[in-house]
Amino acid sequence: MYPEHSTAAVFVNSTVTATPPLPTTTEWIADYTDIQSKFSLRTADIPDDDMCYIVAGEPETIGECEFNKETQTFIVIHGWTVTGMFESWVPKLVSALYDREPTANVIVVDWLVRASQHYPTSAAYTKLVGRDVAKFVSWLQKELQLPWDRIHLLGYSLGAHVAGVAGDLTDHKISRITGLDPAGPTFEHADNQNTLSRDDAQFVDVLHTNTRGSPDRSIGIQRPVGHIDIYPNGGTFQPGCDIQNTLLGIASAGLKGLQNMDQLVKCSHERSIHLFIDSLLNSQQQSMAFRCNSKDAFNKGLCLSCRKNRCNKLGYNINKIRTARSATMYLKTREMMPYKVFHYQVKAHFFGKEPLSFQEQPMKISLFGTHGEKEDIPFVLPALNSNTTLSFLITSDVDIGDLMIVKLRWEKDAILSWSSFWGTTQFHLRKLRIKSGEYQSKVIFSAKEGEFAYLVRGGEDAVFVKSKEDNRSREEKKMHRRKMEGSAFEQDDA
Numbered sequence: 001m002y003p004e005h006s007t008a009a010v011f012v013n014s015t016v017t018a019t020p021p022l023p024t025t026t027e028w029i030a031d032y033t034d035i036q037s038k039f040s041l042r043t044a045d046i047p048d049d050d051m052c053y054i055v056a057g058e059p060e061t062i063g064e065c066e067f068n069k070e071t072q073t074f075i076v077i078h079g080w081t082v083t084g085m086f087e088s089w090v091p092k093l094v095s096a097l098y099d100r101e102p103t104a105n106v107i108v109v110d111w112l113v114r115a116s117q118h119y120p121t122s123a124a125y126t127k128l129v130g131r132d133v134a135k136f137v138s139w140l141q142k143e144l145q146l147p148w149d150r151i152h153l154l155g156y157s158l159g160a161h162v163a164g165v166a167g168d169l170t171d172h173k174i175s176r177i178t179g180l181d182p183a184g185p186t187f188e189h190a191d192n193q194n195t196l197s198r199d200d201a202q203f204v205d206v207l208h209t210n211t212r213g214s215p216d217r218s219i220g221i222q223r224p225v226g227h228i229d230i231y232p233n234g235g236t237f238q239p240g241c242d243i244q245n246t247l248l249g250i251a252s253a254g255l256k257g258l259q260n261m262d263q264l265v266k267c268s269h270e271r272s273i274h275l276f277i278d279s280l281l282n283s284q285q286q287s288m289a290f291r292c293n294s295k296d297a298f299n300k301g302l303c304l305s306c307r308k309n310r311c312n313k314l315g316y317n318i319n320k321i322r323t324a325r326s327a328t329m330y331l332k333t334r335e336m337m338p339y340k341v342f343h344y345q346v347k348a349h350f351f352g353k354e355p356l357s358f359q360e361q362p363m364k365i366s367l368f369g370t371h372g373e374k375e376d377i378p379f380v381l382p383a384l385n386s387n388t389t390l391s392f393l394i395t396s397d398v399d400i401g402d403l404m405i406v407k408l409r410w411e412k413d414a415i416l417s418w419s420s421f422w423g424t425t426q427f428h429l430r431k432l433r434i435k436s437g438e439y440q441s442k443v444i445f446s447a448k449e450g451e452f453a454y455l456v457r458g459g460e461d462a463v464f465v466k467s468k469e470d471n472r473s474r475e476e477k478k479m480h481r482r483k484m485e486g487s488a489f490e491q492d493d494a
Contacts, residue, residue, distance in 0.1 A: 029135055040054075069145075071104050078111070079155075080115055152176045207232065285338040302345070342436065346434050
């Protein structure tokens with residue numbers, strides 16, 4: 001779904017009510033004559049082609065396509081398409097699902113004709129396509145007596161709302177719907193019957209990766225719509241999707257690169273799919289998300305707790321926890337697969353002999369641990385004042401293990417300030433308190449030499465060493481690891 005290809009004004013005032021109201025009697029769900037969407041059972045050997053269609057009302061097609069009724073069934077639903085063809089992510093997701101669940105059935109829904117219309121028209125069609133999917137799933141379940149808990153819908157962009165409509169219309173709740181950056185325009189303020197919502201399945205998890213802009217103009221929906229809504233990198237924009245990076249990639253591909261111009265628009269939007277693929281292929285490098293009230297609080301490192309289900313896995317192995325309200329979660333990622341990073345909260349009190357106050361200060365931190373090290377991680381302190389305690393979030397794409405040494409450096413500011421002429425600008429720090437999101441450890445670091453370490457702008461590293469053992473017992477750590485590695489269905493109505 002890439003609305004920028006049409007003008008924003010066209011769809012801002014559109015609604016999703018262009019189709020007639022759907023009948024609520026049970027007869028309609030058994031009438032297969034008006035189904036226009038096609039349902040292809042793809043294979044692990046040929047994930048990029050529709051070789052066999054299962055047709056609602058024609059039971060022989062189930063056997064012809066070698067559907068396996070003893071296992072999990074995934075139904076993949078694409079979004080808006082400019083070309084009228086399947087996009088390159090479809091076979092990648094199909095392959096990754098088979099990689100994780102080799103005996104599964106992966107069915108791809110083809111609604112390409114309706115999906116390649118003018119955006120508001122395609123958006124309105126999601127109701128009819130959702131109806132097609134509801135009929136197909138209900139027929140397949142009834143025909144084979146499939147357990148409902150083995151049906152998982154995965155919808156991208158407009159496809160996420162198709163999945164929501166389908167889940168709303170089936171007479172029994174589908175086990176799980178995963179919304180991959182559900183479309184924003186015409187859906188941001190629509191009611192639950194027309195959009196993906198937490199009522200549409202036993203468990204609804206949603207990834208929001210492109211929510212930049214004012215509501216209803218952002219490509220992806222901004223509001224939470226699931227049991228768990230995860231906003232990677234704040235949800236607005238994804239690393240590696242900036243114009244410069246994309247243009248470089250397009251330029252290096254020559255003429256072929258011109259065909260990839262739409263990557264500029266869809267890079268962050270489509271990242272939702274690739275994060276899910278990552279969770280299927282790289283289960284040993286499982287990205288963790290943390291519950292938080294706001295993006296700002298998360299960026300200060302204030303939300304790295306796993307107590308009371310405050311952290312969860314992103315993607316396929318998510319712990320299916322349902323709370324009374326949507327759980328909004330955040331995490332940082334790398335710009336490439338595997339996307340996992342390790343999150344740390346660093347808390348420090350900055351002492352100063354005289355009042356000092358700075359904005360947007362560039363810093364670098366280096367972490368050294370029992371497994372590895374990560375040097376010169378850049379970050380910016382929005383405000384740096386004397387005699388204040390600051391908390392900030394840093395991430396490492398290296399698993400450092402137990403932290404042993406930390407080095408902090410204050411880079412030279414690009415703008416020369418008067419204080420640079422009159423003397424050294426200096427803070428002194430006694431301790432750093434560091435909390436690990438992934439390991440749930442809290443460690444205090446002391447200045448390596450003397451009572452204080454000194455932080456001088458443009459100067460040497462301030463060096464800190466581990467001063468006392470992690471406060472938590474080994475048993476607590478073990479309990480945490482066991483909980484995060486288990487994937488049993490949990491329910492929490494707190």
